[in-house]
Amino acid sequence: MNSRRQFLKESASLLLSTGALPAFAANDTIRVGVIGMGIMGFNDISTALKVPGVEWVAACDLYTGRLQRAKEVQGKDLFTTRHYQEILDRKDIDAVIIATSDNWHARIATAALEKGKSVYCEKPMVHQLKEGLPLIAAWQRSKKTMQVGSQRVSSIAYARAAERYRAGAIGQLTCIEASFDRQSALGAWEYTMPTDASPATVDWDGYIAGTPHQPYDPKKFFWWRNYRAFGTGVAGDLFVHLLSGIHVITGSKGPEKIISTGQTAYWKDGRDVPDVMTAIMHYPDTKEHPAFELMLRVNFISGQGETSSVKFFGSEGVLDMGYDGFTIRHHKMPAAPGIGGWDALTTYPQAMQDELRRQYDQRWTSDQQNTVDAEPTVYKLPQGFDEHVEHFKNFFQGVRTGSPVVEDPIFGFRAAAPCLMANESYFQRKIVHWDAVNMQLKEA
Numbered sequence: 001m002n003s004r005r006q007f008l009k010e011s012a013s014l015l016l017s018t019g020a021l022p023a024f025a026a027n028d029t030i031r032v033g034v035i036g037m038g039i040m041g042f043n044d045i046s047t048a049l050k051v052p053g054v055e056w057v058a059a060c061d062l063y064t065g066r067l068q069r070a071k072e073v074q075g076k077d078l079f080t081t082r083h084y085q086e087i088l089d090r091k092d093i094d095a096v097i098i099a100t101s102d103n104w105h106a107r108i109a110t111a112a113l114e115k116g117k118s119v120y121c122e123k124p125m126v127h128q129l130k131e132g133l134p135l136i137a138a139w140q141r142s143k144k145t146m147q148v149g150s151q152r153v154s155s156i157a158y159a160r161a162a163e164r165y166r167a168g169a170i171g172q173l174t175c176i177e178a179s180f181d182r183q184s185a186l187g188a189w190e191y192t193m194p195t196d197a198s199p200a201t202v203d204w205d206g207y208i209a210g211t212p213h214q215p216y217d218p219k220k221f222f223w224w225r226n227y228r229a230f231g232t233g234v235a236g237d238l239f240v241h242l243l244s245g246i247h248v249i250t251g252s253k254g255p256e257k258i259i260s261t262g263q264t265a266y267w268k269d270g271r272d273v274p275d276v277m278t279a280i281m282h283y284p285d286t287k288e289h290p291a292f293e294l295m296l297r298v299n300f301i302s303g304q305g306e307t308s309s310v311k312f313f314g315s316e317g318v319l320d321m322g323y324d325g326f327t328i329r330h331h332k333m334p335a336a337p338g339i340g341g342w343d344a345l346t347t348y349p350q351a352m353q354d355e356l357r358r359q360y361d362q363r364w365t366s367d368q369q370n371t372v373d374a375e376p377t378v379y380k381l382p383q384g385f386d387e388h389v390e391h392f393k394n395f396f397q398g399v400r401t402g403s404p405v406v407e408d409p410i411f412g413f414r415a416a417a418p419c420l421m422a423n424e425s426y427f428q429r430k431i432v433h434w435d436a437v438n439m440q441l442k443e444a
Contacts, residue, residue, distance in 0.1 A: 033058035033087040036100035037066040062203040101224040106131035113142035124236040124416035132413040145398035148412030150244035154391040170314030175293040178242040178310040181302030188300040226271035233273030234298040239419040251288035254436030255281035260422040266301040275300035279422040325380040332372035336364035
């Protein structure tokens with residue numbers, strides 16, 4: 001499945017980038033509505049419009065200023081609304097981009113699929129574990145295309161790294177360390193709020209629909225990532241990116257055991273999610289990969305600015321993923337086991353030391369006694385490559401032809417679920433057990 005997914009992804013990307021796909025007639029244009037015109041809503045539609053044959057026709061948001069801005073960007077003819085149902089009811093809209101707060105993802109995606117729309121849904125795919133399987137079922141019933149928005153899944157760098165990994169470039173995988181570090185108020189989600197934010201410009205009742213009533217709070221609307229009722233914290237926002245890429249390379253369906261810890265160390269602004277979090281996940285032995293440990297970390301007061309790292313440690317080397325490619329450093333243990341153990345040999349009688357060395361040299365050649373260090377393998381992304389554009393190319397190709405996408409709801413849920421369980425472990429102070437194949441919680 002992973003090889004097939006990679007083939008489809010690269011084939012579609014190549015056809016689009018070389019112009020080998022046919023030109024689109026007017027009636028072949030994909031008409032898109034965007035639901036949620038915040039940071040990712042604007043970013044997503046800007047990227048989507050770089051794909052030929054895509055038209056932006058509608059926008060929905062609960063804050064009037066964003067709808068005004070959408071018309072400034074796209075033109076006065078853009079249809080705007082506070083009610084996402086009005087977009088779903090339009091027969092002339094083929095696909096929707098869902099870029100709302102996390103708590104609305106599953107509800108809107110399910111409704112869109114039931115209305116016959118193809119769906120591009122920002123990560124994490126769901127806000128609660130219980131939403132995952134019903135949303136997958138809705139997607140399967142609809143037979144429509146659905147893509148989840150963790151864009152590194154469409155990166156050529158990850159496809160190439162997967163090839164090297166599966167060819168044995170680092171030997172047996174033993175553990176992975178992955179992290180995001182930030183050190184700024186904006187990086188910690190304290191975004192600049194509009195000057196006119198008020199119950200008159202924000203549809204607060206629409207925002208909290210389906211949840212217990214609470215009074216209007218601009219922080220909980222514009223800084224929603226910081227609140228469990230609306231977002232999923234650092235785990236759902238950032239761990240999920242890391243897991244998506246890791247699953248592409250390893251072919252894994254997910255861990256079987258998750259434990260996490262953390263704290264709100266610095267950004268004491270009313271948020272109820274941690275700003276420093278570490279999770280340990282155990283991945284079981286499968287036909288795709290040996291058992292390995294994964295350590296995830298997010299630190300919003302890192303002392304080193306904004307950085308990210310994903311390192312795969314194996315018995316014969318390290319695969320180090322970067323923003324613009326990867327490096328593999330090869331370090332193969334010698335066939336010979338070594339002799340002594342630090343200075344242990346020197347604690348034996350001299351005659352015994354001499355005999356042990358003689359026996360050792362007789363059994364192992366000099367080549368077998370030496371560590372093998374090959375030149376590093378370095379891969380850099382082609383100039384101008386944009387994984388965000390590729391992710392949308394793949395989505396729209398699926399909309400047009402029905403071909404599989406690289407991040408369907410099953411893949412998306414398997415990436416999101418362990419992150420949601422990291423939150424569960426943190427808040428409940430317990431180890432969480434997961435059946436990644438059947439995508440269900442297990443008893444301890």
